[in-house]
Amino acid sequence: MRIELEKRPRISGLFSILSPLLALALTLVFGAIMFSLLGKDPIDALYSFFVESLLEVWSLHELAIKAAPLILIAVGLSVCFRSNNWNIGAEGQFTMGAIAGSILPVMNPEWHSPMILPLMLVMGMIGGALYAGIPALLKTRFNTNEILTSLMLVYIAQLYLDWLTRGPWRDPQGYNFPQTKAFVTEAVLPEILASGRAHWAFIFAIVAAIAVWFMMRFMLKGFEVSVLGQSERAGRFAGFSARRMVWFSMLLSGALAGLAGISEVSGSIGHLQPIISPGYGFTAIIVAFLGRLNPLGIIAAGLVLALTYLGGEAAQLSIGISDKVARVFQGLLLFFVLSCDTLIHYRIRLIFAGAKPAEARG
Amino acid sequence: MFEAILLTVITASTPLVVAALGELVAERSGVLNLGVEGMMIMGAVFAFAATRYTGSPYIGILAGIAGGALFSLLFGFLTLTLVANQVATGLALTILGLGLSGQIGESFVGQPGIKLQPIVIPLLSEIPFLGKVLFSQDLIFYLSIALIIGIHWFLFRSRAGLKLRAIGDNHGSAHALGIHVIRMRYLAVMFGGACAGLAGAQLSLVYTPQWVENMSAGRGWIALALVVFASWRPWRVLAGGYLFGTVTIGQLHAQAFGIGVPTQLLSALPYAATIVVLIIISHNRRTTLINTPASLGKPFVPDR
Numbered sequence: 001m002r003i004e005l006e007k008r009p010r011i012s013g014l015f016s017i018l019s020p021l022l023a024l025a026l027t028l029v030f031g032a033i034m035f036s037l038l039g040k041d042p043i044d045a046l047y048s049f050f051v052e053s054l055l056e057v058w059s060l061h062e063l064a065i066k067a068a069p070l071i072l073i074a075v076g077l078s079v080c081f082r083s084n085n086w087n088i089g090a091e092g093q094f095t096m097g098a099i100a101g102s103i104l105p106v107m108n109p110e111w112h113s114p115m116i117l118p119l120m121l122v123m124g125m126i127g128g129a130l131y132a133g134i135p136a137l138l139k140t141r142f143n144t145n146e147i148l149t150s151l152m153l154v155y156i157a158q159l160y161l162d163w164l165t166r167g168p169w170r171d172p173q174g175y176n177f178p179q180t181k182a183f184v185t186e187a188v189l190p191e192i193l194a195s196g197r198a199h200w201a202f203i204f205a206i207v208a209a210i211a212v213w214f215m216m217r218f219m220l221k222g223f224e225v226s227v228l229g230q231s232e233r234a235g236r237f238a239g240f241s242a243r244r245m246v247w248f249s250m251l252l253s254g255a256l257a258g259l260a261g262i263s264e265v266s267g268s269i270g271h272l273q274p275i276i277s278p279g280y281g282f283t284a285i286i287v288a289f290l291g292r293l294n295p296l297g298i299i300a301a302g303l304v305l306a307l308t309y310l311g312g313e314a315a316q317l318s319i320g321i322s323d324k325v326a327r328v329f330q331g332l333l334l335f336f337v338l339s340c341d342t343l344i345h346y347r348i349r350l351i352f353a354g355a356k357p358a359e360a361r362g
Numbered sequence: 363m364f365e366a367i368l369l370t371v372i373t374a375s376t377p378l379v380v381a382a383l384g385e386l387v388a389e390r391s392g393v394l395n396l397g398v399e400g401m402m403i404m405g406a407v408f409a410f411a412a413t414r415y416t417g418s419p420y421i422g423i424l425a426g427i428a429g430g431a432l433f434s435l436l437f438g439f440l441t442l443t444l445v446a447n448q449v450a451t452g453l454a455l456t457i458l459g460l461g462l463s464g465q466i467g468e469s470f471v472g473q474p475g476i477k478l479q480p481i482v483i484p485l486l487s488e489i490p491f492l493g494k495v496l497f498s499q500d501l502i503f504y505l506s507i508a509l510i511i512g513i514h515w516f517l518f519r520s521r522a523g524l525k526l527r528a529i530g531d532n533h534g535s536a537h538a539l540g541i542h543v544i545r546m547r548y549l550a551v552m553f554g555g556a557c558a559g560l561a562g563a564q565l566s567l568v569y570t571p572q573w574v575e576n577m578s579a580g581r582g583w584i585a586l587a588l589v590v591f592a593s594w595r596p597w598r599v600l601a602g603g604y605l606f607g608t609v610t611i612g613q614l615h616a617q618a619f620g621i622g623v624p625t626q627l628l629s630a631l632p633y634a635a636t637i638v639v640l641i642i643i644s645h646n647r648r649t650t651l652i653n654t655p656a657s658l659g660k661p662f663v664p665d666r
Contacts, residue, residue, distance in 0.1 A: 003443050005663055086449055138637070142645040147396065147449065148587045149640060152633040155580055163626035285453055324464040331458025335440065338451055342444040346663075 005346040015343040020290055020297070023336035024304070030332055040319055048318045049311035059310060061196030065268055066309050068201035069094070069260035069277070071302035073284035075209045076253030078293040079216075083229040085249045089135065089150025090257040091281025092157035093128040097258020098265040099161055100127020102272050105187040106169050106180045116187050120262055128258015129251045131157065136250035140243045146250070154281070162274045169272065179273040189267030199267035201260065206299065208256055213295035225249070257281065278309065286334040305330060367611065368495050372503060373569055375607025377402070377561035379506050381585035382592065382599045383513055384557020389589055390517060391550035392530040392657035396452025397437050399582025400459020401555045405430040405562025407463040410470055410573045419478040423502065423563045430559020431552045433459060438551040442544050445661040460576060467573045475571035478502070502564045509557070514596040526550060530655035533662045543662055558582065580633065587636045591643050593653040602639070609635045
């Protein structure tokens with residue numbers, strides 16, 4: 001049996017909507033198979049993985065907490081990916097944003113002022129943007145591959161955070177735990193509702209997604225992003241600069257990742273510690289693709305991926321499967337999303353052995 | 363002392379060289395597979411598992427190679443048959459590989475492994491100094507050298523290698539000449555996967571003979587950088603690989619001596635070195651353009 005692709009005359013509108021859903025369905029089927037291989041009842045396991053965490057108020061709050069950084073980062077990445085700039089170092093920009101944003105509360109632990117929180121958020125964004133500026137500078141100035149440099153910078157940022165929290169920034173009264181002093185209340189991102197822990201990061205994420213959606217849909221800048229992404233040459237004829245686009249997309253995604261980093265530290269953790277993220281920067285890549293690089297789609301995709309984190313924790317407690325299953329789910333999902341996207345541009349034809357290849361048509 | 367350091371440098375460099383060589387062949391055929399890290403870690407866990415169940419690290423090596431090659435087929439199916447975006451699919455392969463290997467290897471954490479023993483080559487190993495360093499190594503080191511010679515011969519001296527390079531430089535023309543573009547690319551991708559798997563086997567059987575989650579620690583990505591560094595030429599992979607191996611071992615020894623620099627700074631050195639090397643290699647736009655396979659990363663759908 002052979003598989004042949006035939007280019008569709010136009011992009012299929014039906015499959016543009018259907019393909020992420022199809023990918024989700026296939027992931028669930030494979031998930032069920034995986035669970036039965038692990039010796040669990042697949043229906044039971046899928047239920048506790050994907051449904052149970054949606055039934056209670058507190059877990060909905062947790063969902064918003066986990067979705068916020070994913071959406072924030074993925075929205076920035078969507079602009080990068082659409083313009084053909086492959087920033088995959090969001091995890092590092094997230095970390096650097098968290099560090100830069102924490103300078104004020106860690107260095108001035110006695111500073112009680114309503115000004116501190118806005119300053120922290122701005123510094124977090126600057127920190128993330130500057131860190132994303134490194135691969136942008138290297139790409140525009142030295143022609144260096146941004147995939148490799150941005151990824152290498154992730155390891156460096158994580159080691160830097162490790163050094164800070166074990167060394168100069170460690171709380172001297174912290175019983176030798178590698179963490180900074182807890183932030184003062186003024187430096188903690190407030191909760192949205194009284195009913196649970198979800199904090200303002202989720203609002204930031206929604207606002208960012210809508211703003212970037214507006215830019216991509218209605219502003220010249222958005223058009224510039226798509227044109228340069230599809231053909232740099234065509235963009236040059238229109239007077240757009242690919243070099244400036246590298247800077248724009250990298251700084252934007254770095255700033256959003258930095259905002260996600262400081263929001264996570266300030267709102268969810270309350271101090272700096274060596275590990276502040278369960279891989280949000282990498283999972284956000286999946287979110288961006290599952291949302292079909294559309295900021296509104298990314299909101300939905302962020303909630304789905306947040307659910308895999310929650311479900312992983314829940315399933316570990318209730319039916320005793322490893323929380324690593326969540327990572328497998330995330331990887332599978334990205335694979336299915338990418339394969340289903342083929343359906344948008346191509347018709348797929350199965351050709352069985354012995355059959356003649358498709359006849360030429362006029 | 364010097365001899366001991368040299369031996370550890372070889373151990374640290376071999377996985378980088380092997381993985382980079384596999385990726386080099388894939389990229390020469392025009393396929394950019396960013397999933398090296400994922401294939402490597404799958405090779406590592408397969409090799410460890412097979413060694414544990416059979417007691418033979420040689421079966422472990424075979425399992426590692428098979429694991430990497432099978433896993434790369436997933437990438438091949440998506441990018442070659444379904445023409446999915448190669449960058450995104452490579453990332454997916456890495457994410458899935460790290461997750462899946464963690465899941466498979468969960469019960470192996472903390473279990474003792476079996477170390478692959480060196481093969482001492484008679485006579486040659488008795489040469490003072492060099493003999494001990496070069497001729498009493500494990501099988502994977504010998505394989506790494508054989509691979510360089512073999513790949514160099516294949517790419518630049520054989521007919522099939524010429525076809526492979528033709529596909530990498532212009533798949534449209536190659537297809538018009540009757541070369542099976544997709545079939546050769548599948549083979550190149552699987553070869554890359556097999557090499558990454560072999561490199562992973564080296565990690566869990568020689569470098570640190572045990573299973574640790576995420577034990578590849580970015581080596582797959584460094585291997586990708588090495589291919590650029592080597593400007594797609596096999597012998598330069600050797601030089602690059604040993605440069606990185608030396609930096610890695612150098613910083614480990616510096617940590618052991620406690621030279622008053624934070625250990626984190628030293629651990630960051632191999633990653634920083636990768637960036638510096640990439641800058642040096644890429645800054646001349648024209649030479650980069652000449653060396654890079656022209657079809658690298660571009661999708662190909664045969665017209666009929």
